[in-house]
Amino acid sequence: MTVEWKGAPVAKALTESLVPRVEALKQDGILPTLAVVRVGEREDDLSYERGLCKRFASAGAEVRVVALPADAPQEELENTVRTLNEDGGVHGILLFSPLPKRYDEERVRKLLSPRKDVDCLTDANAFCVYAGKCGPGLPGFAPCTPQAVVELLDFYGYDLTGKNVTVVGRSAVVGKPLAMLLLQRNATVTVCHTRTRDLPAVCRNADLLVVCAGKAGLIGADCLREGMCVVDVGIHVVDGKLCGDVDAFGASRVPLDACTPVPGGVGAVTTAVLLKHTVQAAERRA
Amino acid sequence: MTVEWKGAPVAKALTESLVPRVEALKQDGILPTLAVVRVGEREDDLSYERGLCKRFASAGAEVRVVALPADAPQEELENTVRTLNEDGGVHGILLFSPLPKRYDEERVRKLLSPRKDVDCLTDANAFCVYAGKCGPGLPGFAPCTPQAVVELLDFYGYDLTGKNVTVVGRSAVVGKPLAMLLLQRNATVTVCHTRTRDLPAVCRNADLLVVCAGKAGLIGADCLREGMCVVDVGIHVVDGKLCGDVDAFGASRVPLDACTPVPGGVGAVTTAVLLKHTVQAAERRA
Known part of the structure; x- marks a missing residue:
């Protein structure tokens, strides 16, 4: 049975963990x-x-x-x-x-x-992502979407250390910063893109596949392997329905360990990450 | 027969290509x-x-x-x-x-x-490396050693597009910027490090293996595959002799397509890269 890594419980837990910090700031x-x-x-x-x-x-x-x-x-x-x-x-x-x-x-x-x-629109914060200077006690803010991926993995207890993680997509907004955050967490990271030869083989080789290619249904069953975990960052409207970069029908035929739904996966976590970053920014000023 | 990718001819050709640009600057x-x-x-x-x-x-x-x-x-x-x-x-x-x-x-x-x-000691230049803003007409300077790797591959006509490249090492000085430069050249890049599980398997999976781990003899025959290419960025003194991150004896038993010597490989190219960057900097001011 494939576990569904839903975003809502992640966002809820993250938000709840921030309430006492908001309260403490208000008291100041x-x-x-x-x-x-x-x-x-x-x-x-x-x-x-x-x-x-x-x-x-x-x-x-x-x-x-x-x-x-x-x-x-x-x-x-x-x-x-x-x-x-x-x-x-x-x-x-x-x-x-x-x-x-x-x-x-x-x-x-x-x-x-x-x-x-x-949300990491400045060069200074992009540098922090690259240099591993984001997180508690550090100056930088990662972009919300890649940070939401990491929060989701943390919530579901996925230990990144030593895992083979394939990231499909190298955009400045998601793929590249995500690769940096995963590397920082000691994953062995492979970055794929439109010029990758034999994408299915590179994807199947991963323990964790994170797809942020921005192309509906790009990842079919041929890219998946039994027992792997998949995080789908894509969100598209096709024939009036929301779908991700992973072809849902293809994925349904492969017994994955875990998979994020679209909608209701990573996207549901980003507002909670913005809350976290805002609280961190307020604490730094306190 | 393994081709030896020596650094001296790369440095010589790069230097010669810069002479007319130096002359033009002098005339101004x-x-x-x-x-x-x-x-x-x-x-x-x-x-x-x-x-x-x-x-x-x-x-x-x-x-x-x-x-x-x-x-x-x-x-x-x-x-x-x-x-x-x-x-x-x-x-x-x-x-x-x-x-x-x-x-x-x-x-x-x-x-x-x-x-x-x-030589990319500033955050601003590190950001440029991350954002793909180094090279002709662009503002940034990559660090000399990773840039020397790219110059060497260019000189020997190695087309990076679509190749599976494994980088062993994630230092701020070599591994990380190198991964960014290779990604910019459309390679599918995997970054390994001390926490990578089954390093030999990840290495063998590559078309091109670039080793910048800073550990003498780390890469043995078990990490190599017939027909792959290997660039060794390491340089160490062991028992009074210079050696790299690749175990030379181990490597000699595997029929590689190409391999850089140590000494006389990447290290021989870095001064020519500094010359190139200095000429670029002078041209921007001209």
């Missing part, structure tokens, strides 16, 4: 606060924002939404970030990314204070 | 210059310095040695770096590292101008 007069900078009203952004607000509320922390009109000029966006950088009541800043194309996103990112950059 | 009144900052007179440093001076002279470029006494205070070292940062006649700065323990090396590194940091 600090309300951990995440500022969300949104341009326009994309449905994806709004939906994620609702999830965030609910998550933060459940731990007694605050989300402050700064919504700019869809036609806000670059300067207004930049000034918003500058103001939030300086605002002592704001501990984390989340900028919905990618921005609409007419913005110079690079410029905005460079403005963001690394100390408040809880 | 710019003499490409590397400042070498050395504290004390360690034999290793002096020997490397001699090699550097010879390499630069052969291309018509300049090395300026700034030798500080072994008891120079931290402040003097820092002021030296500050002065060289500001000196328009200096395009690259090489700081012999690691510094003696009584120095705060982190502080010195942070002072170094990333634009002159031709």
Whole structure:
């Protein structure tokens, strides 16, 4: 029987573990606060924002939404970030990314204070991920999605040390930082991508397969091996249904040890990671 | 027959390819210059310095040695770096590292101008390696040793695209940046380390094995497979003889396609890489 590694219990446990830390900060007069900078009203952004607000509320922390009109000029966006950088009541800043194309996103990112950059949009935090400088007592924040993968594995007691882990995807947002976090946890990490020869063979060779290729149904039964564990980071809408990078039908024919569902897997953990990072940022300022 | 991938022809070809660029800079009144900052007179440093001076002279470029006494205070070292940062006649700065323990090396590194940091001692350049921002037209400089591995593979016409490459070692100086450079070249990269389970099996699985573990003779015949290629970055003195991370006797029993000698392999290429980076730095200023 394949164990289902659901995200909801991970998010719940992580959130509960943060409640006492939120309480302690409040007793010191600090309300951990995440500022969300949104341009326009994309449905994806709004939906994620609702999830965030609910998550933060459940731990007694605050989300402050700064919504700019869809036609806000670059300067207004930049000034918003500058103001939030300086605002002592704001501990984390989340900028919905990618921005609409007419913005110079690079410029905005460079403005963001690394100390408040809880989703790793700055070069300084990317460096920390690369150098193994994220986590308790360390300065950096990893991007939420790869961090959510690690939180999920921790919750389900998966010990990464010495495991052969194959990561499919090398994006700057997920694949690469994830490879760094897994290496930091002493996994033997293989990074695959579009130019990999014989992807199925490289995948089957893994104890743990993490797929973040951004391609619906890329991973079929030929990429899977009995007894392996699979984390699917992908999320796509195909024929009106949500699915991941793993072909669910193919996967159902292979007796895996464990597998994350889509939806309801890694994606359900990211808001809790943002909460964790915001609390860490607030504690550093305390 | 195993082909020997020697470093000397690589260094020679790379140097020759740089001569016209040095000439062009000189015609614009710019003499490409590397400042070498050395504290004390360690034999290793002096020997490397001699090699550097010879390499630069052969291309018509300049090395300026700034030798500080072994008891120079931290402040003097820092002021030296500050002065060289500001000196328009200096395009690259090489700081012999690691510094003696009584120095705060982190502080010195942070002072170094990333634009002159031709051996990747700064966080800014490490970020560039991670983000794939090193090379022609890009701002970053990779560390010389991993870059030397890539130059050697290029010289011998080894196409990395789609190859399974195993890197043994995850140091900040060699293993990690090398993994990033190889990934950038579209190899499928696996990073091994001391916590890897069944290292021989992971090694044998590779088309190309690059060993930078810093442990003499770690890689024996059990880690090798007929027809694979091996690059040995290690260099050690054992019983008065120089050897690498690969056990030479073990390797001699396996019919490899190609293998770098130690000494005379990767190590012979690094001074040419420093020349290349110094010329690049000078061109950016031109």
